[in-house]
Amino acid sequence: MTARIGVVTFPGSLDDRDTQRAIRLAGAEPVALWHKDKDLHQVDAVVLCGGFSYGDYLRAGAIARFSPVMEPLLEQAKAGLPVLGICNGFQILTEAHLLPGTMLRNDHLHFICRDQKLRVENAETAWTTDYSAGQEIHIPLKNNDGQYVADAYTLDKLEAEGRVAFRYLDFNPNGSQRDIAGITNEAGNVVGLMPHPEHAVEPLIGSGRTDGLPFFTSILKKLVNA
Amino acid sequence: MSRTPLDTVEHAAATPDVELPWAELGLKKDEYERVVEILGRRPTGAELAMYSVMWSEHCSYKSSKVHLRQFGEKAPQSDALLVGIGENAGVVDVGQGYAVTFKVESHNHPSYVEPYQGAATGVGGIVRDIIAMGARPVAVVDPLRFGAADHPDTKRVLPGVVAGIGGYGNCLGLPNIGGEVVFDACYQGNPLVNAGAIGVMRHEDIHLAKASGAGNKVILYGARTGGDGIGGASILASETFDDAKPSKRPAVQVGDPFQEKLLIECTLEAFQEKLVVGIQDLGAAGLSCATSELASNGSGGMRVTLDDVPLRDSTLSPEEILMSESQERMCAVVEPEKVDRFLEICDKWDVIATVIGEVTDGDRLEIYWHGGKIVDVDPRTVAHDGPVYERPYARPSWQDELQADDANKLPRPTSGAELKDQVLKLVASPNQASKSWITSQYDHFVQGNTVLAQPEDSGMIRIDEESGLGVAIATDGNGRYAKLDPYTGAQLALAEAYRNVATTGAKPLAVSDCLNFGSPEDPAVMWQFAEAIRGLADACQQLGTPVTGGNVSLYNQTGEAAIHPTPVVAVLGVIDDVARRTPVAFQEEGQLLYLLGDTREEFGGSAWSQVIHDHLGGLPPKVDLERERLLGEILISASRDGMIDSAHDLSDGGLIQAVVESALLGGKGARLIVPDGLDAFTLLFSESAGRAVVAVPRSEEVRFNDMCGARGLPATRIGVVDGDTVELQGEFEVPLTDLRTAHEGTIPALLA
Numbered sequence: 001m002t003a004r005i006g007v008v009t010f011p012g013s014l015d016d017r018d019t020q021r022a023i024r025l026a027g028a029e030p031v032a033l034w035h036k037d038k039d040l041h042q043v044d045a046v047v048l049c050g051g052f053s054y055g056d057y058l059r060a061g062a063i064a065r066f067s068p069v070m071e072p073l074l075e076q077a078k079a080g081l082p083v084l085g086i087c088n089g090f091q092i093l094t095e096a097h098l099l100p101g102t103m104l105r106n107d108h109l110h111f112i113c114r115d116q117k118l119r120v121e122n123a124e125t126a127w128t129t130d131y132s133a134g135q136e137i138h139i140p141l142k143n144n145d146g147q148y149v150a151d152a153y154t155l156d157k158l159e160a161e162g163r164v165a166f167r168y169l170d171f172n173p174n175g176s177q178r179d180i181a182g183i184t185n186e187a188g189n190v191v192g193l194m195p196h197p198e199h200a201v202e203p204l205i206g207s208g209r210t211d212g213l214p215f216f217t218s219i220l221k222k223l224v225n226a
Numbered sequence: 227m228s229r230t231p232l233d234t235v236e237h238a239a240a241t242p243d244v245e246l247p248w249a250e251l252g253l254k255k256d257e258y259e260r261v262v263e264i265l266g267r268r269p270t271g272a273e274l275a276m277y278s279v280m281w282s283e284h285c286s287y288k289s290s291k292v293h294l295r296q297f298g299e300k301a302p303q304s305d306a307l308l309v310g311i312g313e314n315a316g317v318v319d320v321g322q323g324y325a326v327t328f329k330v331e332s333h334n335h336p337s338y339v340e341p342y343q344g345a346a347t348g349v350g351g352i353v354r355d356i357i358a359m360g361a362r363p364v365a366v367v368d369p370l371r372f373g374a375a376d377h378p379d380t381k382r383v384l385p386g387v388v389a390g391i392g393g394y395g396n397c398l399g400l401p402n403i404g405g406e407v408v409f410d411a412c413y414q415g416n417p418l419v420n421a422g423a424i425g426v427m428r429h430e431d432i433h434l435a436k437a438s439g440a441g442n443k444v445i446l447y448g449a450r451t452g453g454d455g456i457g458g459a460s461i462l463a464s465e466t467f468d469d470a471k472p473s474k475r476p477a478v479q480v481g482d483p484f485q486e487k488l489l490i491e492c493t494l495e496a497f498q499e500k501l502v503v504g505i506q507d508l509g510a511a512g513l514s515c516a517t518s519e520l521a522s523n524g525s526g527g528m529r530v531t532l533d534d535v536p537l538r539d540s541t542l543s544p545e546e547i548l549m550s551e552s553q554e555r556m557c558a559v560v561e562p563e564k565v566d567r568f569l570e571i572c573d574k575w576d577v578i579a580t581v582i583g584e585v586t587d588g589d590r591l592e593i594y595w596h597g598g599k600i601v602d603v604d605p606r607t608v609a610h611d612g613p614v615y616e617r618p619y620a621r622p623s624w625q626d627e628l629q630a631d632d633a634n635k636l637p638r639p640t641s642g643a644e645l646k647d648q649v650l651k652l653v654a655s656p657n658q659a660s661k662s663w664i665t666s667q668y669d670h671f672v673q674g675n676t677v678l679a680q681p682e683d684s685g686m687i688r689i690d691e692e693s694g695l696g697v698a699i700a701t702d703g704n705g706r707y708a709k710l711d712p713y714t715g716a717q718l719a720l721a722e723a724y725r726n727v728a729t730t731g732a733k734p735l736a737v738s739d740c741l742n743f744g745s746p747e748d749p750a751v752m753w754q755f756a757e758a759i760r761g762l763a764d765a766c767q768q769l770g771t772p773v774t775g776g777n778v779s780l781y782n783q784t785g786e787a788a789i790h791p792t793p794v795v796a797v798l799g800v801i802d803d804v805a806r807r808t809p810v811a812f813q814e815e816g817q818l819l820y821l822l823g824d825t826r827e828e829f830g831g832s833a834w835s836q837v838i839h840d841h842l843g844g845l846p847p848k849v850d851l852e853r854e855r856l857l858g859e860i861l862i863s864a865s866r867d868g869m870i871d872s873a874h875d876l877s878d879g880g881l882i883q884a885v886v887e888s889a890l891l892g893g894k895g896a897r898l899i900v901p902d903g904l905d906a907f908t909l910l911f912s913e914s915a916g917r918a919v920v921a922v923p924r925s926e927e928v929r930f931n932d933m934c935g936a937r938g939l940p941a942t943r944i945g946v947v948d949g950d951t952v953e954l955q956g957e958f959e960v961p962l963t964d965l966r967t968a969h970e971g972t973i974p975a976l977l978a
Contacts, residue, residue, distance in 0.1 A: 011576060012484050014399030018674035021691075050672075052397045055484025108978075111392045111667045140671045142396070199671040204805055205688065206671045 003223035005216075006033040006043035008073075010064045014051030015086065015198055022198040023047070026216030028223075035067040044223045045082035045126075046073060048089025050142075050196055060103060060145045061091030070096060082126040082219055083190045087143055090182070090192030099183055099192045100158070101150030106143065107175025115207045116141035116195050117169040118181050122162050125188040126222050130214035136169060137211040139195035141181075146174035146194040148181075158183055166193050233271045234598035242268050251278035257613055264607045272593060272600040275545040276608050279511035280518060283780055286612030289746035290778045293756050296763035297773040304772045306735045309432060314355040314507065315425075316774020317432055318736045320800040324689055325429050326697050327359040330369070330422035330740040330796045332779035336478045337419035341386025346394035346481040348421040350553050353398060353486065354507035357493050358556065360433035361425025364673060365687050366395050368405035368421055369701045369740070369794045373414030375656035375976050380409070383417050384664075385977060390481075391421070392667040397483035398490065401676045402668030403685025405701055406794075409656045412705065415784030420740045420777075422796050424699055426689050431497060435506040437524035437559045440587035442503055444520070444528060445565070446513075447572050447579035448489045448555035452538030455479035455512070455551025485554040485577075492575035493556060499571070501564045508555040514548045514608070516557040517583075518591055521605035524559075527590045528605070530583035544595040559585060619752035629710060631843025633829040638907050645906060646958035648838055650968050652911070653886050655837040658879045659972035660890075677804045681887065683726040683875050688804045696804035700726035700797055703742075704878065705790030706831040707846035712754040713761035716793045717849045720765045721915050722877050723797035728858030729875045729918055731808045731865030732799030737766055739776035739795050744788020746780045754791035755780075762793060768851045771797065806865050812892030812921055812947045813871040819896060819945040821881065822857055822934070823917030827908050833879040834911040853916040853939075860939050861918060869926040869933070876917040881944075882910040882952075884919050886965050889952055895962055898945035899955045906957050909944070921947055 005023045007030055009016045020030035031043050035053075040046065053064035064070070070092075077083045077098055085093035093099045106112060115138050120131040131137070150158070155178055158164050166182035174194070182193025197212030231237060238244075248258040251274065261269050261277045269277060283289060297311060308325055309317035315329035333348025349366060356363045368391050373380045395402050400423070437444065455478065496502055504524060506516045513535070521528040532544050538552070560568045565581065572579035586592075591608070593601035639645045652658055661681065670679035677696055678686035684700035702722040708715025720737065727734045739762065744751040766773055782789045801807060829835050830844030864870040872892070874884040885896050900906045922930045934941035953959040 012397070012487055014397075014487075014672055015674075018672070021674055051399065052484060052487075055397065055482070055487075057484070110389070111396055111669075113666050113669050113671065142669045142671060144396075196671065199674060202674075204677060204807075205674060206676055 003028045003044045003220050004031050005219065006031045006040055006046040008033045008035060008046065008048055008069055010035040010053035010067060012051050012053045012055055013049055015049040015196065019047050019049040019198045022201045022216050025201050026213060026220050028216065028220045033069060035069050037069045038072065040072050040076065045219050048085040048092050050087035050089060053088055053092065061088060061095040064092045065095040074098065077190050080187060080189050084127050084215065085192035086196055086198065087194055090194055091145065093190065093192045098190050099185060100154050101148055103145050104147040104149055105145050106147055111144045112173050113142040114173060116173055118166045118195060119169050121167055122165045122184060125165060125184045125191050127191045127215050127218050128165060129222065130218040138200065138207060138209050139197055139212050140199040140207050141173055141195040143174065143194055146176065148176035150177065161186065165191055232596060232598045234600055235270055235602045238270045239267045244268065246271065246274050248274060248278065252282055253278050257281055260613065265603065270600050271545045272548055273603060275549045276514040276518065276601065279514050279549055280608045281612040285511050285515060287778055288613045289615050289617050289780060290755065291614050292616055293759045296759055300763040300767040301772045302767045302770045304770060307772050307774060311773065311775050314358040314435055316736065316738065317359060318774060318798060320697055322690060322693060322695050323428055324695065325427050325432060326424060326798060327356055327361045328422065328424040328699065328738055328796065328798050329355055329775050330420055330701065330738045330794060331777040332740050332742060333419045333421060334416065334742065334779050334782055337387050338383065338417055340478040341383045342390035343478050343480050345387040345390035345419050347479045347553050348419055349391055349394040350481050350486050351509045352421045352423045353400065354509060354556065356423045356425035357490055358433065358435060358505050358507045359425060360431045360497050361427040362494055363400055363423055363425045363490065364675065365403045365424045365685060366400045366422065367403060367685060367699055367701050369703065370405065371408045371410065371413045371418035371792065373417065374411045375409040377414060379414065381977060387419055388664050388667055394481055394483045396669045398487050399672045401670045401672050401679065403670055403676060403679040403687065404699055405680065407661045407664055410705060410790065412789045416782045416789055418742050418782065418792060420794050422701060424697065433497065433502060433505050435519055435523055436504040437520040437528055437585045438526065439503060439561065440526050440585055442559050442561050442585040443565050443581045444530060444583040444585065445558045445560055445568060445579055446535060446555065446582045447558065447577055449482065449485050449552055450536045450538040450578060451547055451550050452552045453542060453546060453550065456546050456549045479551045479553050481553045488575045488577050489554055489556060492572050492577045495571050496568055499567065501560055501568045502558050503561060504559040506557050508557060510551060512548065512550045512552065518605040518608040520557060520559060521591045522609040524585065527586040527588035528583055529586050530593045532593055532595045534580050534582045536578050536580055544600055617746050617752045618749045619756050620749040621753050622750035628843055629845055633832060633835040633841055633844040634827055636829065636835060636839045636841060642957035645910065646960055649882050649910065649960065652833060652837050652879055653883060653965060654968035654972050656972055656976065658833055658883055660970045661973060662970065663973045663978060677807055678730055678809065682810050683729040684732065686730055686732065686801065686804060686807055694803035694805055696801045698727045698730050698732035698799040698801060701794055702726065703792050703794035704831065705792040706842055708758060708793060709790040709842065710831050710844065710846045712757035712791045714846050714849055715791065716758035716761035717765040718846060718915060719793050719795040720762055721849055721851065721854045722875065723795045724769060724771065724854055724858060725875045725918065727797045727799035728861045729808065729873045731806050731862055732801040733862055734771055734797045734799045734858065736798050737771045737773045737795060739773060739793060741778045742782050742789065742792040742794065743780055744783040748788065751788050758791055758793045765851055769855060808865045808870060808873045810874045810888050810891055811872055812888045812894040815894055815948050817871060817921040817923050817947045818927055818943055819947065820920050820922055821917065821942045821944045822860065822920060822939060823853065824914060824940055825904055825908060825912050825917065826914045828912050828914045832911065832913045847913050847915045850916055856937060856939050857916055857918060860934060860937060863933065864920065864930060869930045870920040870922055872921040874919050876919060878913060880911045880913050881919060886952060886969065889962060890966055890969060894947050895949040895951045896945055897948050897953045897955065901942045901944055906954060
């Protein structure tokens with residue numbers, strides 16, 4: 001058996017097909033979810049992919065957070081459903097308060113697209129067990145609003161609880177506090193990050209590396225072994 | 227412009243003496259008289275609006291038509307061409323049942339007036355052309371030209387243009403994989419913002435802009451119609467900027483990429499369900515263009531009720547509705563029984579869609595407003611029978627003097643130290659410097675099929691995940707060469723784009739062009755234009771790559787000063803398996819560097835002459851198209867058979883520019899030697915065409931040499947990939963770190 005992993009398409013989602021491809025390459029079955037769906041079609045996990053849902057109007061992720069599909073997603077995520085938010089998906093997760101903090105516009109005020117070096121800080125979440133803690137990887141990053149901010153109390157708490165999942169190395173591309181590239185919730189089932197692992201799953205394509213594939217193999221192993 | 231009573235056809239016939247503002251709408255007196263003659267009466271206000279925008283230079287190609295015919299007359303035999311010139315974009319067969327559509331267009335004038343929106347809507351327009359052919363857009367490219375890099379206004383225009391292209395293209399989910407950025411004082415008051423796009427479809431999915439089948443419904447869908455861009459086509463695109471006239475800011479359209487993204491998805495879903503008979507995007511001239519082109523390309527007429535057009539501003543007059551260039555709108559012709567399903571799909575994507583009319587069995591385009599008929603025309607007279615001008619042209623008096631000012635006679639460096647100094651100056655000059663500050667503002671990963679993106683020689687996209695089939699695109703143009711000799715300059719632009727595609731391992735198939743020139747009313751400009759087209763058409767014929775479509779942008783000048791003639795050429799190629807692609811970056815130390823082709827003392831129009839001497843004169847490099855073809859074949863074979871691990875075409879900046887780029891991208895240096903028969907200066911800086919530098923693994927050297935020898939392509943060993951410096955033996959050595967600082971520091975220092 002394999003795992004069924006849902007990918008939600010909001011109006012303005014861009015990386016939905018890419019994410020489905022990454023799930024397929026990892027050996028799992030991608031399931032397309034529509035933002036107006038009122039249930040999650042019994043998927044075993046969900047990815048909120050990158051893009052500009054609702055054109056980033058109001059605030060990135062602020063409108064998508066109220067899509068019908070978010071209701072069952074919130075409920076089940078709180079009950080342990082694995083959820084990964086990539087870029088705009090991460091922004092939606094913070095808007096939905098599944099993850100703390102928020103994203104501001106990049107400190108240099110430009111969109112930035114680059115192959116970004118990261119350190120895996122937490123290799124125990126549902127989405128990171130195929131990495132080892134401290135592992136250095138390259139994952140493409142592309143965003144306009146990627147500056148992660150939270151109050152000092154939250155940041156200290158995230159650090160103390162090992163919930164900073166990824167940190168930017170060598171170069172902080174957007175001014176994120178404490179070089180934070182991605183975080184997890186307490187239970188480790190909900191993970192959000194700005195870089196795009198689905199763009200690093202095939203040699204030759206995109207960054208030409210496969211450093212992003214372990215996100216999808218991690219979750220597959222977890223679900224199949226569960 | 228609204229007046230009472232409503233200016234219906236009946237009213238117009240009854241009031242022949244009413245004066246209409248034809249001059250304000252950009253029509254000439256004889257053109258207006260021709261409209262009256264066609265109609266047999268004075269036009270209504272709405273009819274005048276339609277004729278004026280559709281007969282503008284931008285829409286009617288009235289000054290360029292007589293020359294553009296050569297692209298058809300001299301078109302080479304090509305099995306690859308599925309749809310040629312005249313549709314929204316050409317379509318090329320790339321094998322395995324796939325067809326690719328691509329096109330380059332200009333959005334020059336709007337981008338100077340309002341850089342962000344001008345550039346953004348340029349991307350939006352070209353992407354809609356691609357969708358209108360039935361294809362899913364898969365990539366964009368942006369050839370850009372600005373004034374002097376250190377001019378204060380460049381700092382206003384460039385960041386806005388780049389942010390606009392990024393803001394729109396990124397939001398659509400289209401990887402930006404290529405293009406150019408060129409600085410030259412001649413573009414100071416008139417930047418060139420060209421935008422290209424590629425789309426992919428199956429052969430059977432090709433759609434055309436025609437309205438057939440009486441009773442079929444005409445559906446307008448997408449954004450509501452507003453007051454933006456009114457008269458954009460006739461006034462903005464077809465007139466020289468003149469400081470004395472009032473601001474034209476309101477004529478620039480405002481884009482909403484989110485709306486366009488929805489439009490793409492909903493259109494593609496409608497195609498998938500085979501709901502669409504004919505389709506046209508609304509770009510320049512808006513509804514005037516869409517209705518008249520759909521009707522004139524189809525078999526019948528069309529009746530439209532303008533009251534049904536969803537408006538953003540309820541006070542718009544019918545003339546304004548017809549002329550509005552509001553973005554993100556499309557017009558589809560749908561069979562009556564499929565209308566409900568079409569509207570359902572639009573609703574799913576939250577796209578407003580409205581039936582505004584139907585195809586009739588007559589041959590008239592009739593438009594109604596408040597119950598009155600305000601347009602009754604033969605649509606062909608609007609869309610296709612615009613005026614045609616045989617503008618006078620003459621070789622400018624200064625051309626001989628310019629060509630006599632030989633760049634080969636400029637003082638050359640005399641020592642290793644001086645060579646080194648000039649190399650550093652060259653790679654740091656704005657035109658030769660790294661453009662990553664610009665390209666990093668574009669998403670090149672989205673869609674997950676990008677194999678190569680700038681600064682590679684061509685952008686490359688995988689189109690089939692199973693077979694690895696891919697397409698490559700390169701855009702090139704060199705206004706300095708074209709100024710020295712427009713015929714040769716246009717051929718060099720094609721040769722370079724062709725070479726760039728072949729360098730990455732793809733086979734060049736077809737051409738699109740964006741021809742940017744000054745005022746056609748200036749005989750010198752018209753001569754440049756005529757010569758460039760003649761050169762390009764001849765070269766396309768010889769290389770076997772047909773022109774599939776493109777765009778002409780005239781009136782690119784400030785006052786009396788025209789820009790350099792700037793034909794920008796895009797070449798599309800195909801590669802059977804993208805895994806065989808050849809990158810620019812050096813891959814492994816120890817690999818042997820070979821210079822392919824002949825190097826002559828050719829410095830006219832060169833980057834060296836510009837950077838070191840601020841000089842433009844002499845003749846551009848010679849063109850040998852048979853050599854280009856041979857070089858291309860060798861590069862493609864070498865890529866397919868694994869004989870080379872990296873390759874870089876030689877163009878502006880010559881060999882040293884190419885070697886430095888390959889070294890910096892690969893993080894590996896090079897040791898070079900001057901081969902027999904050449905001097906160090908010519909080796910480094912000559913811009914002879916038909917050349918590339920390749921890195922050959924030692925195990926492949928014999929096989930590679932044999933191939934070049936057998937085919938008659940000169941291949942000269944000039945060094946080896948090695949170390950962390952670039953060294954020219956006996957002359958100089960520069961650490962990669964110094965080259966990187968020079969090459970990568972310039973643009974951020976000027977613009978960040």
